[in-house]
Amino acid sequence: MTRSRLTVLMTADAVGGVWSYALGLCAALPQVRFVLATLGPRPQPAQRAAIARPGNLLLEESDFRLEWMAGGQADIAPSRRWLEELARRHAVDLVHVNGYAQAGLESGRPVVAVAHSDVLSWWLAVHGTTAPTEWCDYRRQVACGLHAADRVVVPTDAVQHDLQRQYGFTPHARVIANGIDIGRYAPGPKRPVILAAGRIWDAAKNLHLLDDIAPGLDWPIEIAGDAAHPEAGVARLHHARPLGRLDPEAMRRHLGAAAIFAAPARYEPFGLSILEAAASGCALMLGDIASLRENWDGAAIFLPTDDRAQWHRALSRLIDDRGERARLAAVARARAERFTLSVTARCYHALYQDLTGASVEPRVA
Numbered sequence: 001m002t003r004s005r006l007t008v009l010m011t012a013d014a015v016g017g018v019w020s021y022a023l024g025l026c027a028a029l030p031q032v033r034f035v036l037a038t039l040g041p042r043p044q045p046a047q048r049a050a051i052a053r054p055g056n057l058l059l060e061e062s063d064f065r066l067e068w069m070a071g072g073q074a075d076i077a078p079s080r081r082w083l084e085e086l087a088r089r090h091a092v093d094l095v096h097v098n099g100y101a102q103a104g105l106e107s108g109r110p111v112v113a114v115a116h117s118d119v120l121s122w123w124l125a126v127h128g129t130t131a132p133t134e135w136c137d138y139r140r141q142v143a144c145g146l147h148a149a150d151r152v153v154v155p156t157d158a159v160q161h162d163l164q165r166q167y168g169f170t171p172h173a174r175v176i177a178n179g180i181d182i183g184r185y186a187p188g189p190k191r192p193v194i195l196a197a198g199r200i201w202d203a204a205k206n207l208h209l210l211d212d213i214a215p216g217l218d219w220p221i222e223i224a225g226d227a228a229h230p231e232a233g234v235a236r237l238h239h240a241r242p243l244g245r246l247d248p249e250a251m252r253r254h255l256g257a258a259a260i261f262a263a264p265a266r267y268e269p270f271g272l273s274i275l276e277a278a279a280s281g282c283a284l285m286l287g288d289i290a291s292l293r294e295n296w297d298g299a300a301i302f303l304p305t306d307d308r309a310q311w312h313r314a315l316s317r318l319i320d321d322r323g324e325r326a327r328l329a330a331v332a333r334a335r336a337e338r339f340t341l342s343v344t345a346r347c348y349h350a351l352y353q354d355l356t357g358a359s360v361e362p363r364v365a
Contacts, residue, residue, distance in 0.1 A: 179344035187281025
């Protein structure tokens, strides 16, 4: 039977890259009706304003804590009931969970669970040890969600390996790389500046390494991203210039003008900001971790994530070598062409069709 319009209930949060991923995917699939259900801190006004643009998207907000937040385990059962009610009210065909615990729904609809990150892998990468016993309930809920989902999607093979190691998830997950609208990013006249982006409070982003080495470099370092933790505390930069949270247009301007983009991440399941930087013609200098090697090997400089002296030397050399910057920028932009939003959208649309039995021509944006 041919359906004229699939309806998908998608969970999201307004804290990090999942928000950009969700809005990008919704906009790229105009033939699908999305109900976007948010958990965690409520979207900011600028984020809500962006909701109106795709035209195929309805926002439903909640105050349930995310599964990784303090006390978040207590909100899992009520958040599932809320999602089940949304599925009934909006007569959805499929549930797309950008997380884990909410995959265990009793909605009668097929469920796709998309792995963007997880606490146990984050903890190992940041602290070098297994997470403490207080995360046992979280581990159990994630494992249950992974096994309850009809399909599990990962953005890189590295994430699948994380799920296998931390949660005993052995079934093969489908790799669908994240993507962007490459045409919206372009190199501009380059300024002598090193740009970085990410949640400053997140130790996995390792942005304080750049802050520490900034005083000894000939070029300034600018860092875009939230300094305020969603639960408590504000991270401080002492030497790098904080840009705060930039809207997408401002971020594109900064990326187009930056000569170098640095990401010394200890843990980064995919890295949308790195992809955006590559599409903007930035020379890339990245932390040497499996997921980033998977996407950018041969198109970036890789450095150990804990060696400040090596980062300082490598950035100083790149500042002094205009030809190498131009070469790296060219190969990074060419590599970025592999990660287009249209390809990502086609893959998700095919998955939705497979799970629902729908047959709608994939008119991607």
